[in-house]
Amino acid sequence: MTQRPESGGPGAPTLAGAVALWQSGDLGRDALVGQLTAVGGGEAIHALIGDLIGEAPGHEVAGAADTDGWRAELLASRAKAWAHPASAGLLVGPHVLILTDGRRGVVLTPEGTRVLGGSVSASMLLLCQTIVMADHAVDAQELGALRQQRIESTSTSLSEIEPLP
Numbered sequence: 001m002t003q004r005p006e007s008g009g010p011g012a013p014t015l016a017g018a019v020a021l022w023q024s025g026d027l028g029r030d031a032l033v034g035q036l037t038a039v040g041g042g043e044a045i046h047a048l049i050g051d052l053i054g055e056a057p058g059h060e061v062a063g064a065a066d067t068d069g070w071r072a073e074l075l076a077s078r079a080k081a082w083a084h085p086a087s088a089g090l091l092v093g094p095h096v097l098i099l100t101d102g103r104r105g106v107v108l109t110p111e112g113t114r115v116l117g118g119s120v121s122a123s124m125l126l127l128c129q130t131i132v133m134a135d136h137a138v139d140a141q142e143l144g145a146l147r148q149q150r151i152e153s154t155s156t157s158l159s160e161i162e163p164l165p
Helices: 015-023 029-037 042-055 067-075 118-159
Strands: 078-082 088-092 097-100 105-109 112-116
Antiparallel strands (some): 097 105
16 A cells, blocks of 8 residues: 555555545544545545545446435535645535545445546535535634624723723
8 A cells, every 4th residue: 555645644544545444344434534634635635536436336326316315415414625736525424425526526435435427526526615615604704793792892891990080
């Protein structure tokens, strides 16, 4: 196994190796998600997708037989998106992990890896980016509200100070 800097240091498996360990039951899901979210840029995800597609069965996931199941999986997902230097996304659902670079993508389960079609990969990247942007917008609104509360409480507190005669 070739060691990559984004894989966690000397002696740690590559990202593809970590996926293989998770799928064999030798690595916990949270540990794998932690390694994936610690990646500094999308280029590592691009490389990982390439590695995984090379090892995955040759078929693409064209659609889901259980639409309601996929909808529930996506609605319960958490997301991470990388913008620079290469766009990529990760969706962490209750049962699957989805990696995409907008052109290619994979669905990872404990049982194996399935390849996503190009249009689905693009949609998954857009979903990742939308979730992350919405989360940042909510955080910005909450931060603004907290700042306003602090300003108001400070001015109220200061107005209650009695001047000395």
